[in-house]
Structure formats: structure tokens, C-alpha cells
Amino acid sequence: MRTLPRRAAPFSLLALPIALLGTGVLAGCREASPAEDARPHVVTTIGMITDITQRIGGERIRVTGLMGPGVDPHLYKASAGDVRTFGSADLILYGGLHLEAAMAELLSEMDGRIRTRAVTDDIDRDLLLTPPEFQGQHDPHVWFDVALWITAARTVTDALVELDPDGAGDYRQRSDALLAELTELEAWVHARVSELPEARRVLITAHDAFNYFGRAYGFRVEGLQGLSTVAEAGTGDVQRVVSLILELGVPAIFVESSIPRRTVEAVQAAVRARGQDVEIGGLLFSDAMGDPGTDEGTYAGMVRHNVNTIVTALGGMGPDEGRSEELGSPGRPEGGVPEG
Numbered sequence: 001m002r003t004l005p006r007r008a009a010p011f012s013l014l015a016l017p018i019a020l021l022g023t024g025v026l027a028g029c030r031e032a033s034p035a036e037d038a039r040p041h042v043v044t045t046i047g048m049i050t051d052i053t054q055r056i057g058g059e060r061i062r063v064t065g066l067m068g069p070g071v072d073p074h075l076y077k078a079s080a081g082d083v084r085t086f087g088s089a090d091l092i093l094y095g096g097l098h099l100e101a102a103m104a105e106l107l108s109e110m111d112g113r114i115r116t117r118a119v120t121d122d123i124d125r126d127l128l129l130t131p132p133e134f135q136g137q138h139d140p141h142v143w144f145d146v147a148l149w150i151t152a153a154r155t156v157t158d159a160l161v162e163l164d165p166d167g168a169g170d171y172r173q174r175s176d177a178l179l180a181e182l183t184e185l186e187a188w189v190h191a192r193v194s195e196l197p198e199a200r201r202v203l204i205t206a207h208d209a210f211n212y213f214g215r216a217y218g219f220r221v222e223g224l225q226g227l228s229t230v231a232e233a234g235t236g237d238v239q240r241v242v243s244l245i246l247e248l249g250v251p252a253i254f255v256e257s258s259i260p261r262r263t264v265e266a267v268q269a270a271v272r273a274r275g276q277d278v279e280i281g282g283l284l285f286s287d288a289m290g291d292p293g294t295d296e297g298t299y300a301g302m303v304r305h306n307v308n309t310i311v312t313a314l315g316g317m318g319p320d321e322g323r324s325e326e327l328g329s330p331g332r333p334e335g336g337v338p339e340g
């Protein structure tokens with residue numbers, strides 16, 4: 001039986017197409033033109049890496065993030081401009097674990113010429129998930145276990161110190177502040193999730209980005225598509241998920257900002273065709289963050305947005321006081337897109 005309160009999706013789904021217009025943004029643009037900027041140039045891939053790198057590097061470095069809001073890193077192919085950007089880098093920071101699958105060759109080619117570092121390198125291999133369907137490879141979506149992302153932030157710190165030893169004190173000071181913030185975030189996630197009874201912790205999303213989230217915070221996680229988005233969801237995947245929703249009475253499923261929403265909508269339609277209902281509980285940021293300048297455009301803000309969205313839609317007590325301002329806004333509807 002389901003008697004869960006129905007709540008409006010905290011993040012307006014209408015904002016999704018608008019958010020997608022902001023793709024291809026270079027997240028790290030600054031005032032000085034690149035040619036006259038003598039600071040170390042650090043090129044990053046996904047927004048979550050861009051964010052922690054900017055936080056730790058501060059004004060000592062220039063950061064160029066390749067993948068903006070709505071961009072799918074599994075499918076992302078480097079453009080000629082990206083290759084030039086990599087070529088001008090003093091350090092390249094990427095996710096690794098085959099996250100940037102379509103750039104693997106380019107990254108390994110760069111490795112011989114430019115300092116590169118996968119931010120997941122220092123995570124204990126025993127802590128990595130190796131789902132059977134991924135054929136011996138690790139799941140790359142480590143950022144939704146905040147504790148693992150703290151390790152990634154330490155790796156970024158070490159890489160910046162190696163690149164620019166004169167800035168070590170600066171980097172370590174900013175890193176300590178960030179790590180304290182992330183430690184607090186980790187505690188907040190545990191507290192917020194504990195509002196949901198364990199039986200309601202079933203997270204159904206567009207693709208398998210949330211396995212680390214599930215392990216860390218006690219959710220059963222089902223993705224319609226696999227770990228990578230290269231293979232589209234088939235009718236078998238849809239039927240499997242529909243059966244699970246019917247069996248467990250799951251009240252809500254979720255769309256993701258970097259994945260087309262049609263497969264999730266197909267699940268909803270199939271559930272309704274069987275005489276039950278399931279809500280689309282809101283938009284989750286999985287492999288890309290929100291627009292620059294919004295709360296969801298930061299790593300911590302995106303984690304809070306996702307957790308609030310999940311807990312609210314699955315029947316928690318609603319966002320706690322003081323967080324509501326993050327949930328009321330669908331993000332900036334326009335602007336906020338720095339020129340490339």
C-alpha cells in the first residue's frame with residue numbers, strides 16, 4: 001500500500017531543456033585572455049572535477065573545464081578545440097576508470113607529453129565497485145559517495161602541489177577548508193537519508209550512476225541503462241524495472257540531466273498501463289552538474305539537490321528548514337553561460 005504524500009518535484013522539469021542549452025560551456029573562463037595568463041593552466045573533464053580543482057587552486061591557477069551542464073562524459077568526444085586546449089595544459093585532471101570512454105586514446109596520448117592525473121587513482125581498489133555487467137571494469141561514478149570524493153579532492157591537492165610547489169601552502173589551506181565542508185556534507189547526507197525508512201530506499205534512475213550512492217547511504221539502486229550510456233535501454237530493461245516498481249510499490253523514479261528522459265518516461269507509461277502510477281520524482285544530476293552560478297553548479301550543491309529530491313519524492317519529511325531556498329529555484333533560466 002502506498003500512502004505517500006505527493007509533492008511537487010523540487011526542481012522544475014521545465015528547466016531541463018533550458019539547462020541543456022548551456023552545454024559546451026567552458027566552466028573555468030576568467031578575465032585575462034589565455035595567452036597573457038601566466039598561471040598554471042589546468043584542464044579538467046567533468047564538472048565535479050572542475051569544481052574541486054577551482055576550489056583548491058583558487059586564483060593561483062587557470063582552470064578550463066571541458067564538459068558543461070548536461071554533457072554526458074561516457075559519450076563525449078574531444079573536438080579539435082579540445083585537443084588544442086589539452087595541448088596548452090600544464091596539468092590534465094580526469095575521472096579515469098573508463099569514465100571518459102570516448103577520450104581514452106587522446107588521454108593516454110597526452111599522458112606522454114603533459115602531466116595527467118586520474119582523480120580516482122588514490123581510491124583504494126577494494127572500495128571500487130566492479131559490477132558483473134561491466135566485465136571486470138570498475139564503476140567510475142565514485143563522486144556520489146562523498147567519502148570517496150574526499151579522497152579525489154586529496155589527489156587533486158597533491159597534483160597541484162606537484163605542479164606548483166611554491167603554492168603548496170595555499171593549496172593545502174584551501175584544500176583543508178574544502179575537506180571540512182565535504183566532511184560536513186557527508187554527515188548531512190546520512191542525516192537526510194535517515195528520514196526515509198529503509199523499505200523506501202529504492203532509487204530508479206536513467207542509468208547506473210548511483211551504485212556508490214546506494215552502497216554508502218543504504219539504497220537499492222536500479223538503472224535503466226548500464227554503467228555507461230553507450231548502450232541504450234532495451235525493452236527487457238524497461239520490463240525488469242516496471243516489475244520492480246509494481247512489486248515494491250515504488251512511488252517515484254528519476255530523470256537525469258545528462259541523459260535523454262524518454263526511457264524513464266517509457267517506464268512510467270508502462271506502469272500506468274498496468275493500472276498503477278509512478279511519479280517522475282525530479283531531475284537528478286548524475287554525470288554533469290547544474291548551470292554555473294547556481295547552487296547545483298557546485299559539487300556540494302548538486303549532492304544536496306539530489307539527496308533532497310530523492311528523499312522528498314520517495315516520501316521523506318521534506319527539505320529541512322534553511323535548505324528550502326536551494327529547492328525553490330529551478331536554476332537560472334538564462335544567462336550564466338560564459339563565452340567559451
Ligand SMILES: [Zn+2]
Pocket residue numbers: 074141207208209227228229286287
Ligand atoms: Zn554515467
